[in-house]
Amino acid sequence: MITIKDVFEVYRQQINGVYDINETEALTLLVIAEVTGLSRASIKAFPERELTAEQADQIKNILTELKTGKPVQYILGITEFYGLPFKVNSFVLIPRPETEELVEWILSSGERLKAKGERFSILDIGTGSGCIAVSLKKNLSNVDVSAIDISEGALQTAKGNAQLNEVEVNFIHADILNIKPDNVFPKFNIIVSNPPYVTLEDKKQMHTSVTDFEPHTALFVPEHDPLIFYRAIADFALNNLIAEGLLYFEINENLGKQTVALLADKGFKNIELRKDMSGRDRMVKAEV
Numbered sequence: 001m002i003t004i005k006d007v008f009e010v011y012r013q014q015i016n017g018v019y020d021i022n023e024t025e026a027l028t029l030l031v032i033a034e035v036t037g038l039s040r041a042s043i044k045a046f047p048e049r050e051l052t053a054e055q056a057d058q059i060k061n062i063l064t065e066l067k068t069g070k071p072v073q074y075i076l077g078i079t080e081f082y083g084l085p086f087k088v089n090s091f092v093l094i095p096r097p098e099t100e101e102l103v104e105w106i107l108s109s110g111e112r113l114k115a116k117g118e119r120f121s122i123l124d125i126g127t128g129s130g131c132i133a134v135s136l137k138k139n140l141s142n143v144d145v146s147a148i149d150i151s152e153g154a155l156q157t158a159k160g161n162a163q164l165n166e167v168e169v170n171f172i173h174a175d176i177l178n179i180k181p182d183n184v185f186p187k188f189n190i191i192v193s194n195p196p197y198v199t200l201e202d203k204k205q206m207h208t209s210v211t212d213f214e215p216h217t218a219l220f221v222p223e224h225d226p227l228i229f230y231r232a233i234a235d236f237a238l239n240n241l242i243a244e245g246l247l248y249f250e251i252n253e254n255l256g257k258q259t260v261a262l263l264a265d266k267g268f269k270n271i272e273l274r275k276d277m278s279g280r281d282r283m284v285k286a287e288v
Contacts, residue, residue: 130158
């Protein structure tokens with residue numbers, strides 16, 4: 001029989017080339033927890049525990065996929081974001097920890113608006129898995145949350161995640177670069193977006209687990225116009241935010257100054273550029 005300790009050893013030997021030692025350890029822990037239903041504390045406390053034949057098979061099959069560089073979240077079909085479960089697949093990007101910081105920032109503004117007792121509304125543009133929209137709705141119950149995406153596959157995934165987390169979000173199929181006249185939107189208090197912002201130059205620095213498996217339409221922008229989505233969303237926000245409404249962006253860390261300049265040129269005020277936990281320019285907030 002195979003034990004938990006054996007699994008750690010096999011995974012360490014087999015995927016060390018794909019991930020570093022710490023990542024390999026974290027991945028192994030995640031896989032064992034997902035397959036066995038055991039807590040991480042229990043896994044670490046009882047390394048001699050034996051796995052069933054079925055569990056051992058599952059763990060072996062997952063290892064085969066991991067060796068191709070496929071992200072563990074896609075293999076397991078689920079991940080965690082802001083303490084909530086989210087289903088993920090090849091239609092959507094895997095939610096990132098820095099996006100949780102963006103949610104945290106929006107929630108601090110949301111709490112202030114909520115304290116005034118007003119009902120208010122939020123729009124998430126390019127929602128993907130729905131991680132931003134669902135997390136905001138879960139934490140701001142009396143807020144109307146809408147979300148748009150160009151991808152039908154992403155919208156289906158996001159709808160499933162809203163159901164999984166028992167929240168109501170209004171999902172809309174639309175292309176922000178080509179808003180149709182029949183797409184009529186109400187005015188929002190907050191608009192948020194984590195749009196595509198990776199240039200081909202950035203792509204060279206990225207792990208193949210991202211470039212080979214995650215949806216390219218949600219990641220990449222033309223080299224000659226990396227702020228194409230920011231420009232379109234800023235224009236949309238000027239028409240669709242209430243007076244003193246707030247616009248939040250997750251941004252390309254190399255284009256912070258340019259993003260701020262773009263918003264200033266369009267007449268936004270109180271523009272704030274914020275760093276993420278790694279000290280990189282990662283978020284912008286602006287007011288109409």
